[in-house]
Amino acid sequence: MPDPRFFETGPPISLGELAELTGAELSRPEAASLAITAVAVLGRAGPGSVTFLSDRRYVAQLAATEASAAFVTAREAGSAPAGCVALVTPHPQAAYAAAAERLHRPRRIEGGEAISPSARLEEGVRLAPGVVIGPGAEIGRGTVLGPGVVVGPGVAIGRDCQVGANAVIGFALVGDRVRILAGAVIGEPGFGAAPGPKGVVDIPQLGRVILQDGVTVGANTCIDRGAFDDTVIGENTKIDNQVQIAHNVRVGRNCAMAAHTGISGSVVIGDGAQFGGRAGVADHVSIGPGARIAAASGVMKDVPAGETWGGSPARPLKRWMRETAWIAKSAARRREGAEE
Structure with missing residues (x-):
């Protein structure tokens, strides 16, 4: 699951809705009501998540995945394990991208205040004019932020740091x-x-x-x-x-x-x-x-x-130096031969 300090996770989406969103075909239509709560790459996918396979070199990872569903091409649909529903599409990675945009949205700085009320600044932090600090950000003691610095939501900066302008x-x-x-x-x-x-x-x-x-x-x-x-x-x-x-x-x-x-x-x-x-x-x-x-x-x-x-x-x-020297000598001999 993406770090909640930086990403908002939206409501779950059913496999049927996910197939409609991405244009994929469900290998098992009876699983259309199964809820998906997150996206994950093959090596980190677990129950409730959807993953993808776009490179045959990772078929073994697909066969071992614990993901609830996977975007795959028709050729690889049979490699998904019994607990993983195949979402068949000619563009698995693009379908994964659409699912990621639906389920996980990056947090952004919004509102009119330059320093969010929920930001936490320790004693001795120094802020130059024009600094913007997003909600939930943390700045450690003795850190100096130069003019126009932007610190996004959830960012944590330690103590005695220096951040230059802009x-x-x-x-x-x-x-x-x-x-x-x-x-x-x-x-x-x-x-x-x-x-x-x-x-x-x-x-x-x-x-x-x-x-x-x-x-x-x-x-x-x-x-x-x-x-x-x-x-x-x-x-x-x-x-x-x-x-x-x-x-x-x-x-x-x-x-x-x-x-x-x-x-x-x-x-x-x-x-x-x-x-x-x-x-x-x-x-x-x-x-x-x-x-x-x-x-x-x-x-x-x-x-x-x-x-x-x-x-x-x-x-x-x-080796590089020997080859470079050999090329230079060969070129010199060619030039000398052409001049004779």
Whole structure:
């Protein structure tokens, strides 16, 4: 279930209504009155929830799911277990998105008061002009919020933090001694889209961002909230300006990312990893503890712990340098041959 501090859960919906809403076909019409109260991804779905399968690699998870229903293609309908009603559709992920929008709505700042009466500020909090704090938000002792900062509903910020001008923080839990520089955006939806019958649709992002103690987030950096699991930045990690961290990323402790680094969704980064400027990492890649990624590298596969990789596609540094030197020598020989 999405965190109630950040999402409102609407009334249950029957499978019959859900099938009508999404254009899906019930595999068992007699189950049309069954109530659905939440959406969940396959690995976390339980009774009362609806999930989806759009990738055959996860058929085994579907077969073991405890979800009450699942959006699946006709090809996979037979893989749903006995306790899970198949909702057959050519667009399972888009149908899941429609169900998520119906059942879970993000909380927003509403009303005319800049500081919500239900926000809780400890002693010694300092607010610059133009700060907006949403309902249920909590700000710890000694924290300073710069001009124009927006803190969304339910957000918790720890003690002795510094938040720069015009930063926006939503759907997030922030530890102590965290520095968020001007213009940073924490907790906006991660990039999630799926083809639907009427074109591409957005997939609601129902997770959070967690910034642990001592994290620094640079100016104009964006850290997306999780699609369902959390995006987590470990203790004392330092992130430069204009970095993009996508949904579900998990960054370890004491990592460093130089400007313009881009981390795609569901990447796992071990403690002490370092990234040069403009490094990029493809989705679902693991970067081992202590690994180093050279500037402007493009990481397309897992990097073992302690290794230094460079190039695009990235490979171990010595190999990259040998290959680069060989290409340069080969090009030089070709030029010399052409001039003779």
